[in-house]
Each structure stands twice: as structure tokens, then as C-alpha cells.
Amino acid sequence: MYNYLIVGAGLFGSTFARLATDAGKKCLIIDKRAHIAGNCYTENTNGIHKHVFGPHIFHCNDENIWQFVNRFAQFNNFVNRPIAINNGKAFSLPFSMYTFNAMWGVTTPEEAIEKIESQRLKLDREPLNLEEQALTLVGEDIYNTLIRDYTKKQWQKDPKELPPTIIKRLPVRMSWDNNYFYDKYQGIPIGGYTAMFENMLEGIEVKTNVDYFADKEYWDSLAEKVVFTGKIDEYYGFQHGELEYRSLRFETETIQRDNYQGNAVVNYNSADVPWTRIIEHKHFDQNSADQNVTIVTKEIPDTWSREKTPYYPIGDEVNMAIFKKYEDMAKLETNVIFGGRLAEYRYYDMHQVINSAFNKFENQI
Ligand code: UDP
Structure with missing residues (x-):
């Protein structure tokens, strides 16, 4: 027993x-x-x-x-330092001074705060959904470029129908620290x-x-x-x-090249690209990799049904x-x-x- x-x-x-x-x-x-x-x-x-x-x-x-x-x-x-690409332009994730600089050309936290303040959604109550949460947090430009279409693609739902909690995971930094996680x-x-x-x-x-x-x-x-x-x-x-879950489809390829995208995680934030991100696995552990080959995986959201693998x-x-x-x-x-x-x-x-x-x-x- x-x-x-x-x-x-x-x-x-x-x-x-x-x-x-x-x-x-x-x-x-x-x-x-x-x-x-x-x-x-x-x-x-x-x-x-x-x-x-x-x-x-x-x-x-x-x-x-x-x-x-x-x-x-x-x-x-x-250390996770993801990149977000929209229309050929690369931004840093988490939202940090690198992101604000690429978006608006600002170079100081004061300028970044001013920019966000000028376009932030101001509510006299708690945000009710992901869209409101994002707009109150970072304003329209970042929402439109890096959040709206990515989220729609990832969750296959309008951000207005998603809980604000999801986006609370996304860090906003008034510093040049682009480490995604704050953890020790x-x-x-x-x-x-x-x-x-x-x-x-x-x-x-x-x-x-x-x-x-x-x-x-x-x-x-x-x-x-x-x-x-x-x-x-x-x-x-x-x-x-x-x-219900969010499911995913993975398209994995082995490529005869040392380096495909120069980073472990690259997000694709526009609606016209079907995948949410490309993972290049060797960058998780530089030391173990063969120099002439790399493996990349495209993550494509998939509608949920009972037989599929549940993810989120x-x-x-x-x-x-x-x-x-x-x-x-x-x-x-x-x-x-x-x-x-x-x-x-x-x-x-x-x-x-x-x-x-x-x-x-x-x-x-
Ligand atoms: N998100 C976004 N743009 C990005 C990355 C994330 O809008 O480039 C939003 C999206 O709604 C996502 C949420 O933030 O579901 C949380 O993202 P995170 O990367 O923490 O999720 P993961 O897929 O890593 O669990």
C-alpha cells in the first residue's frame, strides 16, 4: 500500500x-x-x-x-530580457527606459513619466478589464504597439473581455534595467x-x-x-x-546556423504575424550549444478543445x-x-x- x-x-x-x-x-x-x-x-x-x-x-x-x-x-x-517586435521595430520588455526611448525618443524617467501621463487613461475606479488596466498603466502608444494585438492574438479574446490581472504580470520600470523578472x-x-x-x-x-x-x-x-x-x-x-484554457501550437525548426535571432525570446506584437513569439532555445544556455546549428520554435495560439494540451x-x-x-x-x-x-x-x-x-x-x- x-x-x-x-x-x-x-x-x-x-x-x-x-x-x-x-x-x-x-x-x-x-x-x-x-x-x-x-x-x-x-x-x-x-x-x-x-x-x-x-x-x-x-x-x-x-x-x-x-x-x-x-x-x-x-x-x-x-536573465530574461525579451524583445518585442512590431513592424520591424524592436522594443525592450519589460517596459523600461529602453522601451520608452525606442517609442518616443525620451532619455530620462521624468520625460517618460510625462509622456505616459499625457496619454494615460484616468479612471476614478479600479480598471475593469485588461484594456483599461493597460491604458491606465502605460497609455495609448504602448498599448497600441505592444499590448493590444499581442494580447488578442495570444488569448483569442478582445482585451476588453480579459481580466486586468493578466497584465499586472507585465513589469513597468522607470529605469534602464531590462531584466524581466525582479526576483532575487x-x-x-x-x-x-x-x-x-x-x-x-x-x-x-x-x-x-x-x-x-x-x-x-x-x-x-x-x-x-x-x-x-x-x-x-x-x-x-x-x-x-x-x-477553458489557452492552447498553443509549436512549430519547431532546426536551422543550420549558429544564431537565428540573437535572443532566447522575441515577441511578435503585430496582428499580421501569426505567432506570438519565437524561442531560440540555445540562448537559454549558451554553453551547451553546438556552434553550427540552432533550434527555434514559433508559438502559435490555438483555440481550446478538450483533447488539446492545456497551457494557460x-x-x-x-x-x-x-x-x-x-x-x-x-x-x-x-x-x-x-x-x-x-x-x-x-x-x-x-x-x-x-x-x-x-x-x-x-x-x-
Ligand atoms: N503582453 C503583451 N505584450 C507582450 C508581452 C505580454 O501585451 O509583448 C501581455 C499579454 O496580455 C500577456 C500578458 O502580458 O498575456 C502576460 O505576459 P507574460 O509574458 O507574463 O506571459 P507568459 O506568456 O510569459 O506567461
Whole structure:
């Protein structure tokens, strides 16, 4: 008998399994995919660690979380400095003095603030949607050039229909610091995420290619408790309706060239380009790359349907109302723990998933 059956070998499941195993519990992890690491999964081709399900850049402020991941991998000093391109012109992301300089020619924070102030939307209430949030934050020029069409493309929804919270993720800096993340710690595991997960799962029984729902009763019978990290609506047979996600299609190419775009992440912000961004994987880890070859991935948003891979939860009112019903059901469970991006239906960064696993495991003891 296992103490925990963990459904899903992604970041939540693997963290929980590690903590439980370290505490002397017996765990079995199953995953319907052929591999571990969930959407963090990386594949090694020509020494380039390809982020198969989209780029994952680890960053956090929390000492415990940083120490935890460093048990399983050494992190490089990668710093995310994405570029946003509109109509042949490159801007820096986060919105910083580099962005304001490219947009308006201004060179001081004072000039940038004045420029934003002159075109900012002024509301006497909280912004109700993403468009209002963006317009109050950075004004029309930046909204029109770097946010409106990118967001429409990425979410396949009008920014007026999206929650303001999404854009709160986007940093605005009155400095020439173009490091996207403010966090104390940042980096990519040297050797790729898959190797990090292999280390994390050392000594833990893992079965891949296993469909939990095909024989839920059997799998449940193996353990005292179940940790479920899949889609919460699927767990409950979609009885309160289906939660929506933003899905993605990846077009990956190997190119016989040392350097394709000179940066790991380049966003394409205009409506006429179908992809939201191009990832050039070797720039995540300069040291590991073959000099004559590079791998690039175009990320193209895809409409959601049940069989596709879920990426980003859409936290709008309709979906949150549905989620609430499932969450209420989950709260009544005594032997099932729900955790991670899909089970908690949260737009989580990696460190937040780990934090959630820390908390949920702590609740157990
Ligand atoms: N965003 C934008 N322009 C950009 C990058 C981001 O308008 O060039 C908006 C977009 O609505 C996106 C949100 O900011 O959904 C959050 O972006 P972030 O890059 O944090 O999302 P990620 O895809 O990395 O999770």
C-alpha cells in the first residue's frame, strides 16, 4: 500500500512526491504522458535543451524554494530580457527606459513619466478589464504597439473581455534595467529541466503512459491518499461544465546556423504575424550549444478543445464561476489533494507551483 498515489509527474506532483518521500512516505506517481516533468519537459538535441512545451525560466524570491530546486540542478545565470517586435521595430520588455526611448525618443524617467501621463487613461475606479488596466498603466502608444494585438492574438479574446490581472504580470520600470523578472534568483537548470526532474524523482516509483481515468478505481485502491494534479473539471466528469484554457501550437525548426535571432525570446506584437513569439532555445544556455546549428520554435495560439494540451487557465468570470463549483466539491474530499496549475486552475509560475506543493504537503503533517 502506498501512502500517496500522485497523478501527474509535473512540477506539483514531483515536488509533493519528493517532500513526502523525504518524510518517509511511500509514493507512486503515474502520468499519462510518455515522460516526466509535465510542461517543463526539455529534450536534448545537439546539446541544445529544447523547452518542448514552451519556455520555462525559473525565478523566485523565496530562499526555501531556491534551495529546494538547487538540490536537483545547478542553475545557470540566464536573465530574461525579451524583445518585442512590431513592424520591424524592436522594443525592450519589460517596459523600461529602453522601451520608452525606442517609442518616443525620451532619455530620462521624468520625460517618460510625462509622456505616459499625457496619454494615460484616468479612471476614478479600479480598471475593469485588461484594456483599461493597460491604458491606465502605460497609455495609448504602448498599448497600441505592444499590448493590444499581442494580447488578442495570444488569448483569442478582445482585451476588453480579459481580466486586468493578466497584465499586472507585465513589469513597468522607470529605469534602464531590462531584466524581466525582479526576483532575487533566476536561471535555467544546466542540463535541462528533465534532468532536474529525474533527480527530484530519484528513488520514487514512476509509471508513465498510464491513463488514471481508464481505471481510476484500481489506481485509487493502491494508496491511502490521492494527489491529483490534472484538470479538476475532468476529475469531476465535467459535471459543472468545462474550464477553458489557452492552447498553443509549436512549430519547431532546426536551422543550420549558429544564431537565428540573437535572443532566447522575441515577441511578435503585430496582428499580421501569426505567432506570438519565437524561442531560440540555445540562448537559454549558451554553453551547451553546438556552434553550427540552432533550434527555434514559433508559438502559435490555438483555440481550446478538450483533447488539446492545456497551457494557460483563462481566469475570467465565467471560468472562475465554474471553477468555484469544482473547488467546493474538492474541499469536501478527505482523501484527495488537488494541486498545481490544472487542479487549482491558476496561472502559476513555476515557483508558485512549488510553493503550493510545500503548503499542501505541510497541511498533511
Ligand atoms: N503582453 C503583451 N505584450 C507582450 C508581452 C505580454 O501585451 O509583448 C501581455 C499579454 O496580455 C500577456 C500578458 O502580458 O498575456 C502576460 O505576459 P507574460 O509574458 O507574463 O506571459 P507568459 O506568456 O510569459 O506567461
